[in-house]
Amino acid sequence: MKKITYILYFLLIAGSVKVTAQSVTYRITDDDPYDIKNFSLAIDPLFCDVNAQNTFSAGWGLRADYLFGKSLQFNFDFRTAYATTGYNPDNVNNRNYFYTEGGLGIVLSHKEKRRNVAIVLSSTQSGNTRTTISIAGGVPATIRRMIMFHGGVYSMTNAIKFANLSDSLTYFEEGSDKLMLKDTAIANHTSGLKENGYGGMASQAIFAGFNFKRIVQLYVDVDGWGTRSNRRYTDFYIDGIFSPVLTLKNFTTSSKEYKVSSKDKRLIGWRMGWIYRDPYNQGVSLRFEFGQRPDFMFASNTKMTGFFCMFTWGMYIPLKVGGIYNPS
Known part of the structure; x- marks a missing residue:
């Protein structure tokens, strides 16, 4: 309990945010969420994936999304790690983190709504305090x-810690040899395999769920402040996942190659996430899942099975590609 108290106290004193609102005169110069670049290609120099399989992976990737007309969306995601806990390129018995995904979304509802959005006039940092002034x-x-209702497939590999698996x-x-995990350290003369060893896993899965897209592109001319804007192209999604193929990599010793299998697995999962970019201009793209x-x-704890948390930071190139929808 004391540790939790100390953490909360640290968060309170580490920094604060001061938000003030100001009445100003402004003119709307552009308010068009349809004048967008409907295709983007993101180069992600950094992603971090914290997971139950091997604790941590970090690397780079590519992402693409294409909004076609008012009915369809296509997406592609690729990630490969340059740092994976437990992965050794000289060890033939484990695998590096690698992920590819392709998906298709079908628009079920396409509407527009008028509502007030925040316009930030200035944001400054002084010590641990950030001051934000808005309209x-x-x-x-x-x-x-x-x-949208969307679905697709993904394929991934990763290093997996043997200590996480059922003995x-x-x-x-x-x-004719059939050895349990707890026996392999003696049988294969691989000391500490159960405690410290890593193998490799592979999964091919299908996913389906709902995607909620929101596009805002507002520019205003504010007296005394100049041009300010609120521009967002965001996706929030939640999916169910089913993996018909979930395997462990064969384990090779100096004299034998063992087929590794586990009957203790969960083929169903879920995920939810959020993606952000600008609807028109080149810039930073963020993804959290x-x-x-x-x-x-x-x-040791079945509630942790398959748990993961991933963050991606990238720079994207937006383009206007055929199939842009504009009701006007």
């Missing part, structure tokens, strides 16, 4: 909203 009451804007339901098989992937059961 009092916000500014009315046209918000474009879409609800009695994980087998090393070669010919968490959930539970289909995975081998976590031996």
